[in-house]
Amino acid sequence: MTDMNNQSIKAGALMAGLLLLAGSTQAQDAAGGANDPYFYDNFLFWSLAALGGVVIIAAIAALFHLLNVMVKVNQIRIFQEMGIEAYQEEVSKQREPFWDRMYKKWTDAVPVEKEQDVMLDHNYDGIKELDNSLPPWWVAMFYITIGFAVVYMTYYHFTDKGPGSAEEYEMEMERAEKAIQAFLATQANLVDETNVTALTDADALASGQSIFNANCAACHGMLGEGGVGPNLTDAYWIHGGDVKDVFKTVKYGVPEKGMIAWKSQLSAADMHKVSSYILTLVGTNPPNAKEPQGDLYEPQAETTQPESTEAEGADENALGMNE
Ligand code: HEC
Structure with a gap:
């Protein structure tokens, strides 16, 4: 192995390393996660590109090697034909280090x-x-x-x-x-009983309805007419008829009276939806409605004064929380 050949192998290895590095950072760029639809395409592309780069570099190294062999052969020919002096002269030309020669070659322009x-x-x-x-x-x-x-x-x-x-x-x-x-x-899911407002979005109410049918209808009736639990369609509420009251009742329940606390089973978003849905049932007068329980709740849309009709369980959260 000659100097030149070693040099070219080193250079080749360096270039291959750089190329692989570039390829892998690109692959990481493309890795917006495997859910990026082009992730595997990109990954494949860069893997192939890196492989191609390695092959090219190997080919270049092989060519350098071949060149080196040819130079040697030429030197030997000179030695055989023209004797030792010509040979030594020829060999001394090679002395200039590879990189110096390369640098000269690659910046070969007439200087200013x-x-x-x-x-x-x-x-x-x-x-x-x-x-x-x-x-x-x-x-x-x-x-x-x-x-x-x-x-x-x-x-x-x-x-x-x-x-x-x-x-x-x-x-x-x-x-x-x-x-x-x-x-x-x-x-x-950040919604809670202090900041909840009734949803009016049709999609949200529809999913509120399916949550109601699945979890609540057994006790409150398919139409909210009441059963084991109170009628949710009238204007009378035991625990308050404001959306914040309803949300709070749903979230914490009234365990001693048979109303489950739903906070461990439903997400805040779901409780929000089902509470909003319940409020749309008010005034629907379904058949077989259970008699009203609790106190009359009048929505306070116009007034800023809280209605203080809640006798028991008056909810401080309802105070001043008019929409
Ligand atoms: C196991 C039966 C049962 C289930 C299931 C049930 N509830 Fe109730 N619910 C009750 C009972 C009983 C009460 C009355 C509690 C009381 O008397 O304080 C009640 C009360 C309520 C109240 C308060 C009514 C008022 O007048 O203040 C709301 C609101 C309510 N439930 C909503 C729901 C929602 C929403 C669900 C489903 C996610 C649900 N409930 C599921 C039994 C149930």
Whole structure:
């Protein structure tokens, strides 16, 4: 193994490492979680890209090795044909370290101090032209960008692998929508008897109804007409008819009277929905209604004075909580 060959192997290993690193960070970028629809596509793409990079680097290393062998063969030929002196001269040319030679090669342009050498003979009002060559590193970058553009175009525009901007927009919106829903869900569960207001949204009331049918109808009747539990459709309430009162009754129950505390079985959002639903039953006059129990509760929409009709269990939370 010669210096040169070792160098090229080191360089190859370095490049392979960088490429793998780039590939893996990209894969992590793409890992908006496995629920990102393009996660596996991206992962596959970058794995293949990294693999391709390794193959290319291996090929380059092999070519360097071959080149090295050819140089040796040439030196031996010189030795055989022209003797030891020519051989030594040839070998000494090789002495310049690989990276130095590479650096020279890749920045091979005539320096400013020598620009006279490459000055063309025309001169337009002091504007002159140099016949200098572009440094190879620049030219290489230029071709790399062209190659990249082709790969990029193909990936994003001619295959359905990479998402286009429109698709990306859709995905982003979907993600945002999910985030909004998640946020609202946490908000919905923050509701308690001090801040609850009656829901009017049809979806919420419909799910309130199904919660009622599943959990409450057994005691309060399918229509809220009452049974074991009191009639929920009249204007009379034992524990208060404000949404905050109802929510509180549902949440903490009245265990000694047979009304379950629902807080361990229903989420705050569900108790919110079912309480709101119950309030829509008021005034529906279902058949077989149970006789009123408790005190008349009048919604206090217009007044700011709390109604103090609750005899027992008067709920301090109802005070001044008019909507
Ligand atoms: C096991 C039977 C039973 C079930 C199931 C039940 N309740 Fe009750 N509920 C009662 C009883 C009994 C009372 C009366 C408590 C009292 O007399 O203080 C009551 C009272 C209430 C009150 C207060 C009524 C008032 O006049 O102040 C509300 C509101 C209520 N229940 C809602 C619900 C909701 C909502 C559910 C379902 C999530 C439910 N209940 C499930 C038995 C039940």
